[in-house]
Amino acid sequence: MLRKLMKHELRATGRVMGPLLLLVLVAAVGGNLSTYRLLETGNGVLNTLGVLLLMGYTIAFVASGVMAFVLMVQRFYKNLLRDEGYLTMTLPVSVHEHIWAKLLTSLIWWIAVLAVAAVSMLILVFSRNMMQEISDILAHLHIGDLNLSQNLPHIVLFCVELAMLLAVGGACVCLHFYAALAVGHSFTHHKDALSVAGFFAMPVAWHFIQRIAMFLLNLVGLEGVRLWLQSLQPATQTHLTMLGVTVVTAIPAALYYALTAYFLKNRLNLG
Amino acid sequence: MNVLTCKELSKKYGRTPALSGVSLNVESGHIVGLLGPNGSGKTTLIKLANGLLTPDDGTITICGLLPGKGTHAQVSYLPERAVLPEWMSVMQILDYYADFYADFRRDAAQEMIHHLGIDMKQRIRQMSKGTREKVQLIMVMSRQAKLYLLDEPIGGVDPATRDYILNTIISNYNPEAAVVISTHLISDVEKILDDVIFLDRGCVVLESSVDEIRETRGVSVDALFREVFKC
Structure with missing residues (x-):
């Protein structure tokens, strides 16, 4: 379907x-x-x-x-x-x-x-x-200066990672709008106003969750991970950073998706 | 067999109750009039059956299933408003229904469209209100559904269109299915009804067959409605 x-x-x-x-x-x-x-x-x-x-x-x-x-x-x-x-x-x-x-x-x-x-x-x-x-x-x-044979796999991988990040980022933007609309329209009155309010409230809530998560991660040793990352090859550092940013972008996207699905399925309120 | 079952169904809009503890059954093979004045909860009940609203309390089931993907395949729903996308042509709407509903009879729909003299390439936005409603009804009645939920199918149209709509309903519905027609224009639909349910302020005040009303009370459904809902 x-x-x-x-x-x-x-x-x-x-x-x-x-x-x-x-x-x-x-x-x-x-x-x-x-x-x-x-x-x-x-x-x-x-x-x-x-x-x-x-x-x-x-x-x-x-x-x-x-x-x-x-x-x-x-x-x-x-x-x-x-x-x-x-x-x-x-x-x-x-x-x-x-x-x-x-x-x-x-x-x-x-x-x-x-x-x-x-x-x-x-x-x-x-x-x-x-x-x-x-x-x-x-x-x-001077292609030779770029050491293309050695860097090409990294360049290709970086392009793939960038495409993934853009796709996840784009999906996150869409789902942010969808979640705000789905939540706002679950109310009986002032659906549009509540959708706008939800749109601005959701990133604030996510920011708050992020701060708590960072605080907890610091407690369990995030600094160690940072030092480990710095000890790696620059290319590997770049790939892992790209992957990390993609995952961090995917988390709010997943939350917005879950909110949208829940409200459309269980709180639909077509007026 | 019960096609539509409500048990202690309640729904509020904010603090205003729209349905309060409604319990009823609709059996297959029956044409049921869901009758009541404006604001009595008819549309709310039909929306709940379609999963467009969620109940605050109680349950509503169609063929034993809660409203959702499974019931949507069995229910053919005519909303009280124009819902067909205005940019679509008749042909695109036929494609749309044929794509999603396995029980859609495209030939029957095309024949009815042809009978009305509507061009297949004509877009919904180019049609009059009456023609839009006819096209919408044709799509709904061209399905071999188990339950037809028709919300105000004859509201706001001229008497000739009313006759066309009622004829389309009785000549196209699946005889093994149940048909629920919500309206307050009783005299027009009375002749095709088997049973009636009277709703008042979100409560069922009468559930009876049309024959029983005529035999025991000696009045028409229209006369009884005017008596029950006298202002």
């Missing part, structure tokens, strides 16, 4: 995000034309047109990111907790499947926004000389 939920979720969000991401790519072509042609003509009208094309690209670029964020919140709120919730929350699927469908769809669009941002920037700076410039840069880069 998760696959089916995601199919309909992607259909609902894709009708907004698809054209918007396409617009970013088209605007990047316009921006490239502006940078390499229109702004170099010295003609006032063409210069103005060039500036407008660059502004159009910037607006489309920012709008795609903002819209991916807005849709993440709006789909959870409107599709599960407002009128559409009467249809969605009576489907024969579990609460967990609902949460995962929303979460994975949001992450897919965030990845798509990042990918389109990278491609659009390449389009924006693309020129006939670009390939030559890149090969020049590579020619002057």
